[in-house]
Amino acid sequence: MMDAAKPPMLDPEDLQSLLQAAREIVDNASAIALRHFRNDVAVSAKADESPVTVADRSTEARLRSEIIARFPGHGFLGEEYGNENLGADFVWVIDPIDGTKSFVSGHPLWGMLLGLLYHGKPLFGMVKMPVLREVALGGPGLGATLNGKPVHCRKVAPQQAYLCLNELPQMLAKERAVAEALLASGRYARATADCYSYVQLAAGWVDGVVDYGLEPYDYLPVLPLVEAAGGVMTDWQGRPLGRGSDGRVVAGSPAVHAHLLDVITRAGATTLAQTV
Secondary structure, three states: OOOOOOOOOOOHHHHHHHHHHHHHHHHHHHHHHHHHOOOOOOEEEOOOOOEEEHHHHHHHHHHHHHHHHHOOOOEEEEOOOOEEOOOOOEEEEEEEEEOHHHHHOOOOOOEEEEEEEEOOEEEEEEEEEOOOOEEEEEEOOOEEEEOOEEOOOOOOOHHHOEEEEEOHHHHHHHOHHHHHHHHOOOOEEEEEOOOHHHHHHHHOOOOEEEEOOOOHHHHOOOHHHHHHOOOEEEEOOOOOOOOOOOOOEEEEOHHHHHHHHHHHHHOOOOOOOOOO
16 A cells, blocks of 8 residues: 555656756746846836846746646746645746846846645756856756756865855844854855855855745755755754745755854854744
8 A cells, every 4th residue: 555645656757758848948938038138127126125027927927838738737836926736746836037136237147946846845956047058957866967967066074165155134134143153164155146056056166055035936946956966955943945944044065064054053043933
């Protein structure tokens, strides 16, 4: 008898079909985003004052329409058009332009995030960097690749780690002791933002990422990439990431992740409850 708590195994051919579809869907939608990039796009503000453009909305609309056409009945967890059919076996996680501030300021390090959950667990995650022409992909049993070539987190002593501190201004404003402790840890620490830090981690170019104020569509697509590259990615309390996580993320090779988690704990980070 099949364990009711364990989802049925996915046929390898079905997984490859899903991966190929994801690549094609993202490639097609990236043309929309690129058409608006550095092209005097109008910017409006959401309720939380974060910027949004027609490029964000039209790109996600294209992603959704292609997914629906190929996979009717699948669910969505998306930034611009919300959640739909989250109880489905397959749920696509979409951030059409991760790094809208970069996008509207002409900076090339914005990306497109697409992940797929199977019975609530990450099946794979993809980061496409349209301007850089790079695609990072990873998932359980798939390994991690960058433009088709295998990548891995590198192994260094925590004191020699290169660190990316995403959303550092927010951390300084709300968790100053933690931010200052992180700045003093590792060999180099840079103020960074958005998804490319996780590609750098998976590729072995940096060794740790600490992030703040994320939504599920920001971290769920990069989680399987980091883990497939041999990294560890949790919340600031070391808890597994899920839809209800509090948006504070720490990632790195196992040794660097453990070190950063210790730094955060010793600095006295505020304990936040996870949501349902």
